[in-house]
Amino acid sequence: MVQATDLPRNETGIAAALGVLKQRFGEKFQTGESIREQHGHTTTWIRNQKPDAVVFPQSSAEAAEIVRVCAEHKVPVIGFGTGTSLEGHVNAPAGGVCVDLSEMNEILAVNAEDLDCVVQPGVTREQLNTYLRDQGLFFPIDPGANASLGGMTATRASGTNAVRYGTMKDNVLALEVVTPKGEVIRTATRAKKSSAGYDLTRLMVGSEGTLGLITEITLKLQGIPEAMSSARVSFDSINDACQAVMMTIQYGIPVARIELLDELSVRAVNAYSKLDLPEAPLLLLEFHGSEASVAEQAELFGGIAEEFGGTGFEWTSSAEERNKLWQARHDAYWASVNLRPGAKGISTDVCVPISRLAECVTAAQDKLDEMGFIAPIVGHVGDGNFHTLPLIDMDNPSEVAKADEFVGWLNDLAIDMGGTCTGEHGIGQGKKPYLVKELGGAVDMMVAIKQAIDPDNIMNPGKIVPSA
Known part of the structure; x- marks a missing residue:
C-alpha cells in the first residue's frame, strides 16, 4: 500500500467525544474493528486509516449534534457516503469520528415544473433516477459507480455525461451544510440564478468535507430526451x-x-x-x-x-x-483487472485542453509501454478527461514504486499541458503533492479559507490543502 501520513491524535478529546456520542446515539454509534476499517476504506492504493467510531445520523439535527460534540472536544469529523472515492478522501489520519450519511436517504421534494429536486446526501444517483423516471425526468451526472449524491457533491464528480450536462458544480443549486461549529446553514435558494453575495454553494461543491458536512442538496434536473x-x-x-x-x-x-x-x-x-x-x-x-x-x-x-x-x-x-x-x-x-488476475488497478485521472488530448493520451500510452505496465486507457474524452489503469502487484515494492513514479509523471505532464491533475476524482490525500504546482498561490487562499472556517482543523483533516 502507498503510505498515508498520520497526523497527531487528540487522545483525550477523542475519548471524551466518544463517551458523549455513545450515550446519545446508542446503536447508531459503532466502534467495531471491521466497521471502522470499512469506513477508512479507499478504493485505490492508499493505506487505510480507520476512524475511532462511526455514527449514523438520520437527520440534519443529528448530524449537527455530532459535529457540535466533536467541535467541543476538537475531534476530527469525516463524512462518508458510499465509500467509492479514489484518493483517500474518507481516511482518518488523526482518528476521530466518521459520520456515515447513508441513512439520510430521503428524496424530500421534486419540483417538476422548475426542473429541480431536494434530496438528502445518502440518496444515490440510481435511487434518484428510478424515482424520477415516471415523471419524465432524470439527473444526468453519471460517474459510473452508484455513488451517493452527497459524496458526488463533495468531490465535484462528473462522468460520462459531462460533455453535455456539465459536472456537479453545474447541477447543484443550493446546499444545506453543517459548519465546523455545528451550525446548520443554507448556501442559496432554488432560484436558477443569483447575485446574492459570495457563491458559497460552489465553495462547498468539491470541498471534500473539509469545510462542513453536506446534509441537503438542491439539484437541477433534465427532461428525459424524446x-x-x-x-x-x-x-x-x-x-x-x-x-x-x-x-x-x-x-x-x-x-x-x-x-x-x-x-x-x-x-x-x-x-x-x-x-x-x-x-x-x-x-x-x-x-x-x-x-x-x-x-x-x-x-x-x-x-x-x-x-x-x-x-x-x-x-x-x-x-x-x-x-x-x-x-x-x-x-x-x-x-480490465481480469487482464492480470490478482493485480490491483490504479486509476489515474487527468484532464487537458481538448487541443492537447491526442498528444497527452499518446504520450501516456508510450510511457506505460516503456515501463512495462499492463494498463488499459479509457476516457471521457469529450471534455479532455482520461484514465489509465496500471495493473499492479501490490506485494512487489519495486512495482509499486514504479507505478507511483508513473502517476507523478502523468500528473506533471497534464499540468505542463495547461491541464489538471484531477478531472473528477478530487484531491483527497493522493493528489495533494500536485496541487501547488497546478494552482500556485491560489492554494494559499484555500489555506486561508480553511483556517477561517475551520480554525481547529476538525473537518476531514489531511485532505486537499497542504497544511490541513
Missing part, C-alpha cells in the same frame, strides 16, 4: 480517435457522451461483457434529442469519423443495444 441513439466506431490509432473527438466538439455537435477505449480496454471488455468489438481504439457515443436530431447528429459524426479513418461505424436507437454498450463501458474497470 430519443437517444448510440454509436461506435474504431480507429487505427489513439491519435486518430482523439482528432475525431476534437473535430466533433469544434463542430458543435451536442453529443451527450463520447468515450474512448484503447485496444487493451476493448480486449478486456470483449472478454468480460461477451462482445465482439474490433480490438482497436474505439469511440462510444450517445446522442440525445428528437428522433430527427439524434439521427442528424449520428450522421454528422459519422462523416467526421470517416475523415480520420474511422471504420465499422454503427449507430442504433435500440434501448437494448444502447444499454448493452454502456453497461460494458461502466464495467470496464472490472473487465
Whole structure:
C-alpha cells in the first residue's frame, strides 16, 4: 500500500467525544474493528486509516449534534457516503469520528415544473433516477459507480455525461451544510440564478468535507430526451480517435457522451461483457434529442469519423443495444483487472485542453509501454478527461514504486499541458503533492479559507490543502 501520513491524535478529546456520542446515539454509534476499517476504506492504493467510531445520523439535527460534540472536544469529523472515492478522501489520519450519511436517504421534494429536486446526501444517483423516471425526468451526472449524491457533491464528480450536462458544480443549486461549529446553514435558494453575495454553494461543491458536512442538496434536473441513439466506431490509432473527438466538439455537435477505449480496454471488455468489438481504439457515443436530431447528429459524426479513418461505424436507437454498450463501458474497470488476475488497478485521472488530448493520451500510452505496465486507457474524452489503469502487484515494492513514479509523471505532464491533475476524482490525500504546482498561490487562499472556517482543523483533516 502507498503510505498515508498520520497526523497527531487528540487522545483525550477523542475519548471524551466518544463517551458523549455513545450515550446519545446508542446503536447508531459503532466502534467495531471491521466497521471502522470499512469506513477508512479507499478504493485505490492508499493505506487505510480507520476512524475511532462511526455514527449514523438520520437527520440534519443529528448530524449537527455530532459535529457540535466533536467541535467541543476538537475531534476530527469525516463524512462518508458510499465509500467509492479514489484518493483517500474518507481516511482518518488523526482518528476521530466518521459520520456515515447513508441513512439520510430521503428524496424530500421534486419540483417538476422548475426542473429541480431536494434530496438528502445518502440518496444515490440510481435511487434518484428510478424515482424520477415516471415523471419524465432524470439527473444526468453519471460517474459510473452508484455513488451517493452527497459524496458526488463533495468531490465535484462528473462522468460520462459531462460533455453535455456539465459536472456537479453545474447541477447543484443550493446546499444545506453543517459548519465546523455545528451550525446548520443554507448556501442559496432554488432560484436558477443569483447575485446574492459570495457563491458559497460552489465553495462547498468539491470541498471534500473539509469545510462542513453536506446534509441537503438542491439539484437541477433534465427532461428525459424524446430519443437517444448510440454509436461506435474504431480507429487505427489513439491519435486518430482523439482528432475525431476534437473535430466533433469544434463542430458543435451536442453529443451527450463520447468515450474512448484503447485496444487493451476493448480486449478486456470483449472478454468480460461477451462482445465482439474490433480490438482497436474505439469511440462510444450517445446522442440525445428528437428522433430527427439524434439521427442528424449520428450522421454528422459519422462523416467526421470517416475523415480520420474511422471504420465499422454503427449507430442504433435500440434501448437494448444502447444499454448493452454502456453497461460494458461502466464495467470496464472490472473487465480490465481480469487482464492480470490478482493485480490491483490504479486509476489515474487527468484532464487537458481538448487541443492537447491526442498528444497527452499518446504520450501516456508510450510511457506505460516503456515501463512495462499492463494498463488499459479509457476516457471521457469529450471534455479532455482520461484514465489509465496500471495493473499492479501490490506485494512487489519495486512495482509499486514504479507505478507511483508513473502517476507523478502523468500528473506533471497534464499540468505542463495547461491541464489538471484531477478531472473528477478530487484531491483527497493522493493528489495533494500536485496541487501547488497546478494552482500556485491560489492554494494559499484555500489555506486561508480553511483556517477561517475551520480554525481547529476538525473537518476531514489531511485532505486537499497542504497544511490541513
